[in-house]
Amino acid sequence: MRLPSLRAIQAFDAVARHSSFSRAADALAVTHGAVSRQIRGLEEQLGSTLFHRTARGAGLTDDGRVLFRASREAFAALENGVAELERRKTDQTVTLSLTTSLAMKWLLPRLPDFRARHPEIAILLDTNDAPVDFTDKTVDAALRFGKGDWKGLHASLLAREELVAVAAPGLIGDRPLPIEPSALTALPLVHDDYNPGWEPWLERAGGGASGETLPGDRYGDTGLLIAAALDGQAVALVRRLLAADDLAAGRLVQVSDVTLPLERAVYFVCRAGDEVRPAVAALRDWLRAGLTPFRDNA
The missing domain is CATH 3.40.190.10 (Periplasmic binding protein-like II)
Incomplete structure (x- = not known):
């Protein structure tokens, strides 16, 4: 269908909000007659009476209330869109x-x-x-x-990820690095409940059997795994990105050259x-x- 003109909808919306043709004309900075002509043309196009006209003002009919709900939603969407464009240009x-x-x-x-x-x-x-x-x-x-x-x-x-086995130097002591997988499992281990754990890492390293379950505490956050490793509690299998600074500073050491690539990666996401x-x-x-x-x- 042919939509009414934006000027006619704007005039209708103003009259509906002010319940007055005169106040709507003042708000739009046009004459009373201009508003009346827009509303009359809109009613003729829609084949509906939109206002009850009285000496005290203008009240919405049932059809007018339907259109007013739609006009409010439409103008609100336009206002939000314009505000969003301005925000994009100026917001720092x-x-x-x-x-x-x-x-x-x-x-x-x-x-x-x-x-x-x-x-x-x-x-x-x-x-x-x-x-x-x-x-x-x-x-x-x-x-x-x-x-x-x-x-x-x-x-x-932003970053592809892999799991690396890390520990505090004090936990490793004088053991030569890298540590063989079979010897590594003799040390206390901490497990990740979110990412693949020690079992698939050991299979990749050739030092474990499918379905093997290893003892140790379990955490669901890499930050907690790293904290446990820094505290000397256990060897942790953690995301390299999150352990990078501790490894570079020597607070942690990578105890094996075997790594476990992850399917997931770090992404920058926005609308x-x-x-x-x-x-x-x-x-x-x-x-x-x-x-x-x-x-x-x-």
Whole structure:
């Protein structure tokens, strides 16, 4: 069907909101007659009476209330769209959702570099292990561990991941590295409830049997696994990205050359179209540059 003109709908919406042709004309900065003509033409096109006209003003008919609900929703959507465009052009704050372990073990130590390069952009961190609902406009982007197949979202690969066996030097003592898989299982182990564990790692290393179950505590967060390893409690099988700084500083040592590649990877995720926002793009590009070794060498 042929839709009414936007000017006619705007006049109708103003009269409905003010319950008055005169006040609607003032709000639109036009004459009373101009508003009347728009409403008369709209009623003729729709074949409906939209207002009860009285000396005290204008009240909506049943048909008018139906159209008013639609006009409010339409104008609200337009207002939100215009506001979103303005926000994209001017907003220099990015709210980034990510897991606590990724924030603590990788991002936070590097944020001063981002601030030095982009002092005009403020980063707000939302540490949350739950998937982001991007219909909630409070989050601009997320760092997520997965396969990059989030429908309707922009996803940019940041880092491929693999599991490495690590321990505190004090736990290893004077044992020569790398430690053979058969000798490694004699040490206390801590298990990951979220990623593949010691059993598939041992099979890959040739030192374990299919279906073998090993003793040890179990955690569902890599940050906790690393904390246990740093404390000298056990050998942990952890994501290399999250252990990278502790390995580089010598707080942890990699006890075996055997690694276990993961199907999932770290992605920068945002609403489709938001990747071109200058602040969002600057953060994504900085992250990609910093994670290049994990993306290209895994």
